[in-house]
Amino acid sequence: MAILARRFGPENLALAEDVVQDALLKAMQTWPFTGVPDNPSAWILQTARNRAIDHLRRSRQWQSKEPMAAGVVEDGLVSALRALTPRFEDEIQDSQLRLMFVCCHPGLPADAQVALTLKVLGGFGEREIAAAFLAHESAIAKRLVRARQFLREEKISTELPRPDELAPRLAAVHQALYLMFNEGYKASQGSSLLREDLCAEAIRLGELVASFFDQSHASHALLALMYFNAARLPARTDPTGNILLLLEQDRASWDRTKISRGLAHLTASAGSPQVNRFHLEAGIAACHALAPNAAATDWEQILDLYDQLLRVDPSPVAAVNRAVAVAKVRGAAAGLQALATMADRQAVEAYSPLHVVSGQLWLDHGQPAKAVRSFRRAWELATLEVEREHLARRIAAAEKACELSP
Amino acid sequence: MTKPEKTQYLLLFRHPQNEAEPSPEEMQKIFGKWMDWMKGMKAQGIYVGGDRLDDAGKVVKEPRGVSVTDGPYAESKEILGGYIVVEADSLDRAAVIAQGCPGLGYGTVVEVRPIEKLPHI
Numbered sequence: 383m384a385i386l387a388r389r390f391g392p393e394n395l396a397l398a399e400d401v402v403q404d405a406l407l408k409a410m411q412t413w414p415f416t417g418v419p420d421n422p423s424a425w426i427l428q429t430a431r432n433r434a435i436d437h438l439r440r441s442r443q444w445q446s447k448e449p450m451a452a453g454v455v456e457d458g459l460v461s462a463l464r465a466l467t468p469r470f471e472d473e474i475q476d477s478q479l480r481l482m483f484v485c486c487h488p489g490l491p492a493d494a495q496v497a498l499t500l501k502v503l504g505g506f507g508e509r510e511i512a513a514a515f516l517a518h519e520s521a522i523a524k525r526l527v528r529a530r531q532f533l534r535e536e537k538i539s540t541e542l543p544r545p546d547e548l549a550p551r552l553a554a555v556h557q558a559l560y561l562m563f564n565e566g567y568k569a570s571q572g573s574s575l576l577r578e579d580l581c582a583e584a585i586r587l588g589e590l591v592a593s594f595f596d597q598s599h600a601s602h603a604l605l606a607l608m609y610f611n612a613a614r615l616p617a618r619t620d621p622t623g624n625i626l627l628l629l630e631q632d633r634a635s636w637d638r639t640k641i642s643r644g645l646a647h648l649t650a651s652a653g654s655p656q657v658n659r660f661h662l663e664a665g666i667a668a669c670h671a672l673a674p675n676a677a678a679t680d681w682e683q684i685l686d687l688y689d690q691l692l693r694v695d696p697s698p699v700a701a702v703n704r705a706v707a708v709a710k711v712r713g714a715a716a717g718l719q720a721l722a723t724m725a726d727r728q729a730v731e732a733y734s735p736l737h738v739v740s741g742q743l744w745l746d747h748g749q750p751a752k753a754v755r756s757f758r759r760a761w762e763l764a765t766l767e768v769e770r771e772h773l774a775r776r777i778a779a780a781e782k783a784c785e786l787s788p
Numbered sequence: 789m790t791k792p793e794k795t796q797y798l799l800l801f802r803h804p805q806n807e808a809e810p811s812p813e814e815m816q817k818i819f820g821k822w823m824d825w826m827k828g829m830k831a832q833g834i835y836v837g838g839d840r841l842d843d844a845g846k847v848v849k850e851p852r853g854v855s856v857t858d859g860p861y862a863e864s865k866e867i868l869g870g871y872i873v874v875e876a877d878s879l880d881r882a883a884v885i886a887q888g889c890p891g892l893g894y895g896t897v898v899e900v901r902p903i904e905k906l907p908h909i
Binding site for chain 1: 801815819822823826827830835838839840869870871872891
């Protein structure tokens with residue numbers, strides 16, 4: 383889609399999306415009888431491109447009063463598209479980088495920039511974007527419509543913005559990659575907990591950004607954070623896809639190469655005049671990745687990093703995670719206290735992990751009945767089948783604890 | 789003695805036109821299963837070929853100039869979605885293969901026909 387959007391201009395982004403949708407539909411109608419082609423993405427792109435040419439050819443014939451001139455324009459367009467094929471890989475990388483920065487146009491509200499990037503580069507549906515923002519699907523749909531309208535009306539250029547325009551957009555690009563990774567780290571829908579393809583894609587795009595902005599400390603910090611977390615992906619589910627908690631994971635299956643990539647980027651991210659949330663989150667992820675076993679985890683260090691994180695970015699999601707660290711350092715009661723007094727708790731009431739954490743803390747605090755209630759709430763809010771199965775087991779364990787305690 | 793040559797069978801996939809469409813999630817699921825099914829047939833070496841058939845079509849029933857109907861089987865309200873050719877030992881085996889089609893149960897009907905190989909002289 384990035385390639386098509388660049389070729390037709392972002393004001394035709396809707397067209398690019400339409401033809402990609404069409405091509406996907408065509409694939410779903412054709413592949414059942416032919417099997418998946420050797421190069422599925424090239425197939426989709428070629429089909430989408432043919433559709434786009436058809437469409438432009440038609441609309442130009444209808445609109446133009448001078449068919450001769452239209453013919454010339456169309457020939458130019460067609461040959462431009464054909465010429466694209468040999469430079470496939472380069473073009474893809476380049477146009478993805480461009481498009482990320484086009485989507486993050488400062489004329490758009492920050493959330494719209496990120497939503498558009500997720501949609502265009504991550505292939506996110508409205509539901510997945512809504513999950514990333516803890517927002518409603520309809521709100522996201524409106525946001526996207528307005529964003530597209532803006533690009534169309536302002537005839538935003540698809541050329542890479544001037545160097546002095548790039549830096550202000552970098553933050554939104556980072557945020558979009560962070561959320562793309564996050565959706566892969568724990569999917570909001572579908573049959574499996576992880577979507578490794580999204581994690582890999584976010585890392586790949588992150589590398590692209592970091593190699594272009596080599597001096598950007600935040601870009602390196604984001605990459606470090608993604609590498610550390612990606613290193614643990616293979617250990618997060620058992621062979622049948624069930625969720626494994628940090629305590630239960632086989633640390634030997636953590637990816638050492640990714641951990642060392644993470645360390646390299648963490649080093650490159652140092653020396654920044656200001657510490658941002660990616661630095662702190664990468665630090666937290668590093669604490670986990672480098673602990674030889676669960677018992678040796680430096681929770682004091684982690685809590686310290688969470689305290690700093692909340693000062694830089696007072697997000698209620700971070701506060702939920704901080705409560706775990708509080709409990710590890712000062713006990714379950716303190717953890718529960720942290721959950722009870724956190725700021726902006728309202729925003730995460732419908733966020734399943736809040737109730738998972740609270741359930742575990744109640745259990746550790748010797749109040750299994752309250753734990754059951756929290757786990758049930760988490761179960762209701764969970765969107766994945768694997769999550770529900772996992773929570774059902776924890777509900778059962780907490781119920782058993784209820785029977786045992788007087 | 790040479791081994792008897794395997795017969796090829798034509799699998800024709802018909803979808804009723806007025807059946808309610810499955811939801812996108814369901815569609816995704818069927819599609820995934822269908823891809824697995826195809827992969828399995830290719831791995832076993834029984835898949836010979838196939839393709840989608842476009843929805844456009846004409847039905848010719850009368851001598852030239854009398855009657856040509858638009859649309860594929862417009863009367864019977866079903867669409868020939870595509871075809872696959874497989875190799876099998878017998879019609880029964882071919883039917884078993886066809887029973888693996890994930891579209892079954894969602895309105896798809898598979899017609900299995902042996903392709904008779906007569907000597908071309």
